[in-house]
Amino acid sequence: DAGVIQSPRHEVTEMGQEVTLRCKPISGHDYLFWYRQTMMRGLELLIYFNNNVPIDDSGMPEDRFSAKMPNASFSTLKIQPSEPRDSAVYFCASSADSSGYTFGSGTRLTVV
Amino acid sequence: GESVGLHLPTLSVQEGDNSIINCAYSNSASDYFIWYKQESGKGPQFIIDIRSNMDKRQGQRVTVLLNKTVKHLSLQIAATQPGDSAVYFCAENIGGGSYIPTFGRGTSLIVHP
Numbered sequence: 183d184a185g186v187i188q189s190p191r192h193e194v195t196e197m198g199q200e201v202t203l204r205c206k207p208i209s210g211h212d213y214l215f216w217y218r219q220t221m222m223r224g225l226e227l228l229i230y231f232n233n234n235v236p237i238d239d240s241g242m243p244e245d246r247f248s249a250k251m252p253n254a255s256f257s258t259l260k261i262q263p264s265e266p267r268d269s270a271v272y273f274c275a276s277s278a279d280s281s282g283y284t285f286g287s288g289t290r291l292t293v294v
Numbered sequence: 295g296e297s298v299g300l301h302l303p304t305l306s307v308q309e310g311d312n313s314i315i316n317c318a319y320s321n322s323a324s325d326y327f328i329w330y331k332q333e334s335g336k337g338p339q340f341i342i343d344i345r346s347n348m349d350k351r352q353g354q355r356v357t358v359l360l361n362k363t364v365k366h367l368s369l370q371i372a373a374t375q376p377g378d379s380a381v382y383f384c385a386e387n388i389g390g391g392s393y394i395p396t397f398g399r400g401t402s403l404i405v406h407p
Contacts (some may be wrong), residue, residue: 225400230296282328287336
């Protein structure tokens, strides 16, 4: 298994632009999580899905953030419009029911 | 709200020494704990877990100790190696079915050769 696959690995964009981050979870994992990591706040849970259905999006910072999971093998996190304070590393993770997470390698987002 | 915290933000040790990374949790309802290791440029990786019905669990060179009385969790790494240099996170799950952990801020372990 290739693990959780995220793309792109790095993204540099200008303020105001739309950013889309992508994630392919491990096959058979029915939970998918999006996290944001910064030095100031550490790992923050943004949203998670169970069987492709969003369960808790209370961690999504603003309406500029949205996430979708159209099928069991793909999820996106979109920021529109992006702002410099969105700069962070965004991780996707997946898990089978009540077992440990497997994280992807993350997308480092820089908004200038 | 209740949160997971770490006592030491940075721990420096010599290669070959044993390392102990501590974590305090405040939610007495937490029933499952996990330690993660995050190397530079990578996502966190599972190291070891422990459930609240245990007070000790051992893996390869790592041991997790759980003290529910004082709500304290520790990760012990034996014979620390330079490859152990990373940020270590503890995470707690308050139970109730789905596993949605709360992560602490992390401790940076630096191993000097």
